[in-house]
Amino acid sequence: ECLLNYAESGGWTYSRAIQQAMCDIAEHYGESTIFMGEDMEVAGAFGMNIPLKANGHQEKLLDMPLCEAVIIHSATGAALAGMRPMAEIQFGGFAALAHNALLNNAAMLRWRWGAKVPLTVRVPLGAKTRSGPFHANMIESWYANDPGLVVVAPGTPQDAYDLLREAAELDDPVLFLEHIGLYGLRGGLTGWGQNINQDVDTKPVNDAIESGNRLKIGKAGVVRGGRDVTLVTWGAMLHIAKLAADILSKEDIEVEIIDVRTLIPFDAETCVSSVTRTGRLVVLQEGQWFGGIGHSMQSRIMEESFYALESAPLVIGALDTPVPFAPPLENHTVPDLDHVVKALRQVVQG
Known part of the structure; x- marks a missing residue:
């Protein structure tokens, strides 16, 4: 039996699932959430913030300097102050510039003095984008030896929605590694020329969040x-x-x-x-x-x-x-x- 199914027509692309999750997070948390990164007030990388603007969340988009360390340090501060920020590092390779902020700050605070750091960091990355070095790096192994971060890498629209919704609910910092080659930028197809669109069901993860349970994070x-x-x-x-x-x-x-x-x-x-x-x-x-x-x-x-x-x-x-x-x-x-x-x-x- 195969549970990996695609929509024959219609359905959500991988990028649409992420966009919808961000909109639902904005609705759910209201003034306590903020979306931080480069070019946020324009559209963000690959236009991912357009639905947030279209749904009246323009005030939640905070355009940051072209400095990944500043983005993550600032987002960590917002998390410590009681907010649930979502930061974006535009490409995987750029995360190296935020290493200290991620590993020695955000990831360690929970371990050092029990602080809650409900921070989600979206990192677009991956091959078949024809973007070359610095942009397409697969960076998951960078974080394998430094405890404190949760790292997720969804491969389908359904998982992209579910994992992002769950990530925003955690009191620990989460790296959300989203694959640009799966976005559906080529007429809805992946960089491999596949249709991976799915009829995404948003109810199970929202019910799990409402009941205080986890649906997919931490579970293969x-x-x-x-x-x-x-x-x-x-x-x-x-x-x-x-x-x-x-x-x-x-x-x-x-x-x-x-x-x-x-x-x-x-x-x-x-x-x-x-x-x-x-x-x-x-x-x-x-x-x-x-x-x-x-x-x-x-x-x-x-x-x-x-x-x-x-x-x-x-x-x-x-x-x-x-x-x-x-x-x-x-x-x-x-x-x-x-x-x-x-x-x-x-x-x-x-």
């Missing part, structure tokens, strides 16, 4: 059942994983796909349960192979499932190079469908 999801190999992934690679599973199914190889969704904290239990049953493990990440967070996930899973393995586990990642600007070079560095299919087949056939 088994989006496709399978008996032969467990494929752990997140973000844009989720859709490559589904295509690969569909191809291999015709060869009687059934791939179980786990969408991690929340990278930190990592839901190891769901992954271990799957690998113990399938006996094989592949982790698929878009980020560079060496030093990627996929290896930490692999290690954690193996600690509890090693003796169930029937073949060597595998991590698939991008080439260890900065993201190229030229489209053919960028395509060459990022894991593609053919490579993923071959790798899965190799692991299963041993």
